[in-house]
Amino acid sequence: MIEFLQTHLPPLVAGLRVTLQLTVGGGICALVLAALAGLARRSSRRWLRWPATVYVEVFRGTSAMVQLFWFYFALPFFGVSLPALVTGVLVLGLNSGAYGAEVVRSAIDHVPRGQWEAGRALNLSDQRILLRIVLPQALPMMLPPAGNLVVELMKNTALVSLITLSELTFAAQVQRAATLETVPLFALTLLIYFVLAQVLLAGVRRIEHYVTRHRGSRA
Amino acid sequence: MSSIAEPALEFRNVTKRYGETTVLEDFDFQLGAGEKVALIGPSGSGKSTVLRIAMALEDIQGGTVRVHGIPLWLDGVAADRAQTRRARARLGMVFQHFHLFPHLSVLENLTLAPRLVNKKKADEAAEQAIALLRRVGLEDKAQAWPEQLSGGQKQRVAIARALALQPDIMLFDEVTSALDPEMVGEVLEVLRELGETTSMSMLLVTHEMAFARQFADRVVFMDGGKVVEAGPPEELFGNPREERTRQFLSRVQPM
Numbered sequence: 001m002i003e004f005l006q007t008h009l010p011p012l013v014a015g016l017r018v019t020l021q022l023t024v025g026g027g028i029c030a031l032v033l034a035a036l037a038g039l040a041r042r043s044s045r046r047w048l049r050w051p052a053t054v055y056v057e058v059f060r061g062t063s064a065m066v067q068l069f070w071f072y073f074a075l076p077f078f079g080v081s082l083p084a085l086v087t088g089v090l091v092l093g094l095n096s097g098a099y100g101a102e103v104v105r106s107a108i109d110h111v112p113r114g115q116w117e118a119g120r121a122l123n124l125s126d127q128r129i130l131l132r133i134v135l136p137q138a139l140p141m142m143l144p145p146a147g148n149l150v151v152e153l154m155k156n157t158a159l160v161s162l163i164t165l166s167e168l169t170f171a172a173q174v175q176r177a178a179t180l181e182t183v184p185l186f187a188l189t190l191l192i193y194f195v196l197a198q199v200l201l202a203g204v205r206r207i208e209h210y211v212t213r214h215r216g217s218r219a
Numbered sequence: 220m221s222s223i224a225e226p227a228l229e230f231r232n233v234t235k236r237y238g239e240t241t242v243l244e245d246f247d248f249q250l251g252a253g254e255k256v257a258l259i260g261p262s263g264s265g266k267s268t269v270l271r272i273a274m275a276l277e278d279i280q281g282g283t284v285r286v287h288g289i290p291l292w293l294d295g296v297a298a299d300r301a302q303t304r305r306a307r308a309r310l311g312m313v314f315q316h317f318h319l320f321p322h323l324s325v326l327e328n329l330t331l332a333p334r335l336v337n338k339k340k341a342d343e344a345a346e347q348a349i350a351l352l353r354r355v356g357l358e359d360k361a362q363a364w365p366e367q368l369s370g371g372q373k374q375r376v377a378i379a380r381a382l383a384l385q386p387d388i389m390l391f392d393e394v395t396s397a398l399d400p401e402m403v404g405e406v407l408e409v410l411r412e413l414g415e416t417t418s419m420s421m422l423l424v425t426h427e428m429a430f431a432r433q434f435a436d437r438v439v440f441m442d443g444g445k446v447v448e449a450g451p452p453e454e455l456f457g458n459p460r461e462e463r464t465r466q467f468l469s470r471v472q473p474m
Contacts, residue, residue, distance in 0.1 A: 112318075114314060114316055114318040115318060115320065117276050117314070117318065118314065118318035118319075118320070120274070120275070120276060120307070121274050121276070121307070121310070121311070121312040121314075121381070122331070122332035122336065122380070122381075122384060123304055123307045123308055123332065123336045123384065124331075124332060124335060124336060125304075128335055132331065132335070133320055133322075133331075136322045137320075137321065137322055
């Protein structure tokens with residue numbers, strides 16, 4: 001057992017590092033895109049709404065793997081060559097950002113219209129109503145689905161092994177090929193993903209707890 | 220621009236449609252400065268729409284709307300944003316369903332707009348908010364969350380919140396309709412006190428006929444998007460001229 005871990009853990013941990021980089025980088029990228037595209041899709045200005053809609057539908061409606069191949073193998077033909085890690089972060093971010101945009105939009109839409117009207121009746125500008133009244137109420141609604149998306153993003157990092165990055169799954173494959181200890185190796189790999197998912201979900205729950213602290217009175 | 224004779228609210232030839240449905244048609248109405256008017260009528264008669272148009276929460280399809288002389292709509296053309304906000308600054312509105320901000324404490328509900336819109340300092344806004352809460356009998360609830368309040372208390376907070384911007388005109392949109400019967404009285408009591416102690420103009424959409432009779436200088440009966448009959452409460456309730464008014468009154472206040 002100890003010998004098994006001594007042999008396999010270091011390369012897997014090296015892979016985990018890449019998985020974490022992709023998860024964090026892709027997550028930040030997704031967060032920014034989700035916020036921008038989610039707000040843009042609700043805009044009354046068509047020139048904002050349109051590109052956001054195209055972005056969301058294209059990235060939701062096509063395979064993440066093919067998107068990855070496009071960015072890594074096809075874009076160089078148009079003179080754009082990106083390093084594998086950057087490509088991975090970008091594609092994972094774009095992909096989760098498209099789903100995230102829908103989470104943002106739907107949460108904002110679920111804040112009752114009366115909140116906007118009360119804000120306008122108090123002569124607040126629409127930007128201020130959004131910032132001070134609507135978003136604080138929408139944020140708690142966004143978090144549970146956002147938690148799912150973050151875990152989904154983390155699991156999707158395995159796809160990036162297809163463009164030469166040796167993240168966790170790739171590292172496991174390499175070890176398996178070298179030692180043929182298939183069952184324990186993949187069991188360990190699953191366990192690492194599982195623990196990582198639990199850590200991410202616990203993080204999201206903490207944020208959830210923080211943004212709903214004003215409801216501490218709620219029994 | 221403003222003179223004593225200038226009405227607080229002026230609606231001229233206002234037409235409002237939702238798709239195929241016409242809610243107001245060639246609607247004319249004036250609220251005098253300092254006047255207290257109760258708008259009554261069957262549901263769907265367009266009463267609430269009148270208030271919502273005055274607060275620029277609704278578009279209209281034709282006509283002119285002025286708030287203390289400031290045009291919100293001129294012959295069907297909307298004012299720009301700056302002018303709309305200038306008109307809104309004269310108005311306060313209380314809604315049937317309160318619409319308190321659930322993520323803010325009672326005190327913050329009252330101070331948010333004065334701080335952001337009127338650039339009041341935090342302590343100054345809080346001081347004024349406490350005074351308003353005292354006025355509606357809820358100073359002990361300043362630190363409470365809206366969800367901890369009863370319906371009647373929520374509505375009193377909503378009234379105080381609207382007053383915090385010191386409007387000249389108050390719009391009350393069926394403010395007791397969502398309340399349990401035992402809480403109607405406490406809210407009407409606040410309205411009565413406001414009516415007696417301030418010179419604000421007030422426009423009240425209500426189903427509380429007894430209260431309208433007591434409170435209003437003038438009662439306006441609407442049906443089908445038009446004013447059918449208007450007059451002093453004693454006259455309109457005691458001796459209605461129009462058949463439709465009589466029918467409505469006999470339905471809502473069976474003798």
